[in-house]
Amino acid sequence: MKGLLILLFFTSIALKAQTMESQKEIILSDQLKWSERMAFSIMRAYPEAWQIDNHPAPKWDYKIGMILTAYEKLYHQTKNQNYFDYIKDYADKLINKNGTFQNFDPKDHNIDFINAGKILFNLYDTTKEQKYLTALQTLRRQFEDHPRTLSGGFWHKKIYPNQMWLDGLYMGEPFYARYTTAFEGGEKLNDVALQFELLHNHTFDKKTGLYFHAWDESKKMPWADSKTGTAPHIWLRALGWYGMALVDVLDYFPKDHPKHKELVRYLNELAAAVSKYQDKSGLWYQIPDLGSKKGNYLEASGSSMLVYFLAKGVHKGYLPAKFETTANNGFNGLISQLIKVDKDGEIHITQVCASAGLGGNPYRDGSFDYYINEKIITDNSHGLGAFLLAAIELDK
Numbered sequence: 275m276k277g278l279l280i281l282l283f284f285t286s287i288a289l290k291a292q293t294m295e296s297q298k299e300i301i302l303s304d305q306l307k308w309s310e311r312m313a314f315s316i317m318r319a320y321p322e323a324w325q326i327d328n329h330p331a332p333k334w335d336y337k338i339g340m341i342l343t344a345y346e347k348l349y350h351q352t353k354n355q356n357y358f359d360y361i362k363d364y365a366d367k368l369i370n371k372n373g374t375f376q377n378f379d380p381k382d383h384n385i386d387f388i389n390a391g392k393i394l395f396n397l398y399d400t401t402k403e404q405k406y407l408t409a410l411q412t413l414r415r416q417f418e419d420h421p422r423t424l425s426g427g428f429w430h431k432k433i434y435p436n437q438m439w440l441d442g443l444y445m446g447e448p449f450y451a452r453y454t455t456a457f458e459g460g461e462k463l464n465d466v467a468l469q470f471e472l473l474h475n476h477t478f479d480k481k482t483g484l485y486f487h488a489w490d491e492s493k494k495m496p497w498a499d500s501k502t503g504t505a506p507h508i509w510l511r512a513l514g515w516y517g518m519a520l521v522d523v524l525d526y527f528p529k530d531h532p533k534h535k536e537l538v539r540y541l542n543e544l545a546a547a548v549s550k551y552q553d554k555s556g557l558w559y560q561i562p563d564l565g566s567k568k569g570n571y572l573e574a575s576g577s578s579m580l581v582y583f584l585a586k587g588v589h590k591g592y593l594p595a596k597f598e599t600t601a602n603n604g605f606n607g608l609i610s611q612l613i614k615v616d617k618d619g620e621i622h623i624t625q626v627c628a629s630a631g632l633g634g635n636p637y638r639d640g641s642f643d644y645y646i647n648e649k650i651i652t653d654n655s656h657g658l659g660a661f662l663l664a665a666i667e668l669d670k
Contacts, residue, residue: 304619308609309665313348313357315620316341316658323364327655332367334375336445339390340659346396347666358400361393365406373408380412383420383432388413389445395452414453417446417462423491426465427472434633436492438473440485440512443519451526460531466523467533473516474540477504482563483547487512487640488632497632497640505632505640510562514579514660517544521583524592538592541583545593548580549600556607560627560645569646574612574626578660581605585667605668608661614652625650626657 306314316326323342324332342361349357368376378387391413398406421429423436428446430439447466454462476489487505490498497505520541527534551562557572558580559565585601587593614622628649632640 304615307665308613308621308670309344309348309662310352311619311621312623312658312662312665313345315622317356317360318620319653322367323360324367326658332376334368334378334387334390335655336386336389337655337659338364339392341655341662342390342393344659344662344666346393347663351666362397362401365393365397365409369405369409371405373405373412375409375412378412380416381432383416383429385416385420385428385430385442385446388416388449391449392452395456410453413449414457417450417465423472425472425491426468427491428469430488437488437490437495437632438469438476439488439632440473440477440516440519443469443473444515444522447519448522448525451523455526460526460528463527463531464533467527467537470520470523470537470540476502479508482508483543483550484508484563485513485516485544495633497638507561507640507642507645508563509630509645510558510560510573510576511579511627511630511656512576513544513548513562514576514583517541517548517583518579518663520544521586521590521592524590541587541592542594545584545587545597545600548584549597552600552604553607555611556603556605557611558604561642564642567642569643571646571650572607572611572625574608574623575654575656575660576627577604577608577612578623578657578664581608581664582660582667585664589667601664601668605664605670608664609670613661622653623657623661624652626652626654628654628656 320326323338326338326341342364345357345361348354391410394406394410398410421432421435423429423438427438428442429435430437430442447469451463451466454460473485473489477486479486485508487507487509490503493500493503520537524537527537548558551565552558553565553572555572557577559570560573561570564570581601581604584593584597588595588598588601612624614624616622628651630645630648632638638644
């Protein structure tokens with residue numbers, strides 16, 4: 275028996291090594307689609323998904339959730355078991371056999387925590403393991419007592435009272451919409467739509483057709499406009515979060531739902547506006563309406579997000595076909611300007627804003643100087659996930 279166990283152990287190691295070697299060979303082929311080249315590049319750099327961004331320990335992370343949402347799309351396209359296993363291994367590392375999350379305190383009321391939950395729907399549908407359903411139910415309950423503005427909008431986080439950020443729409447609403455459609459007969463879709471209505475009503479900039487990063491209903495934050503409560507600037511990645519959230523929640527709104535046309539209208543407004551601010555390179559600037567201002571730069575993650583929502587919007591029939599050209603020009607800009615191929619054939623995405631937000635400690639004032647001086651790095655997870663989604667949608 276001992277000899278058999280030793281044999282099985284070394285056989286397992288050999289199989290893993292063989293898998294990694296086969297991935298290496300695949301990556302070296304420039305005949306692969308950009309989506310799979312990026313997917314294999316990520317898996318080689320980070321054999322386990324929790325390691326992405328060089329995390330020192332496993333963490334349930336919204337950015338990794340976005341990346342694994344893309345891997346799920348790739349799995350459905352290719353039936354490559356490696357993609358499914360990469361997703362499942364991450365979930366199993368962070369969720370125990372009883373369906374309990376590691377290091378999760380529901381009282382934190384952090385809407386970012388919801389996003390990675392999107393991978394649990396397919397895991398449950400595929401495996402029927404109760405722990406995934408339990409975890410889904412845990413995340414769904416977060417919406418029951420999540421703090422809201424007086425007008426009904428979810429706070430971005432408990433630590434950011436009375437504030438709604440465009441980012442939060444992507445973090446929470448696609449999950450909320452999918453859950454209520456799958457398990458509740460869609461009874462909460464009006465609540466989902468309300469979140470978009472509030473930010474459309476309060477962050478939409480009539481001058482540009484774009485959206486300010488956030489809104490403070492109380493108007494008490496130093497960064498908030500004293501009359502409108504809006505943040506002082508339009509931030510590219512926030513527009514990306516908003517566009518992706520819109521096009522993804524529409525997957526769960528029946529065409530005859532009273533709010534369907536309204537959400538499609540928002541999507542068309544955004545598509546028309548961002549097209550006006552597309553640079554001749556096909557990309558967009560960190561502060562998109564101030565492209566010529568000194569220090570501004572073409573940013574990868576937000577550009578990728580806009581490419582994804584534009585392409586998907588056309589493919590789903592929400593947007594006119596002309597926006598496919600806008601998306602293709604954006605993707606070509608990413609490939610020619612910001613994607614780099616190393617000597618091993620692995621690909622990397624450059625010029626990614628590492629992180630940006632408002633308030634907090636140290637305080638972030640939302641000024642132009644703040645946004646352009648946040649760290650810019652290569653292969654940040656925001657860029658990896660957004661590029662994957664764009665590449666999959668355009669199938670290049």
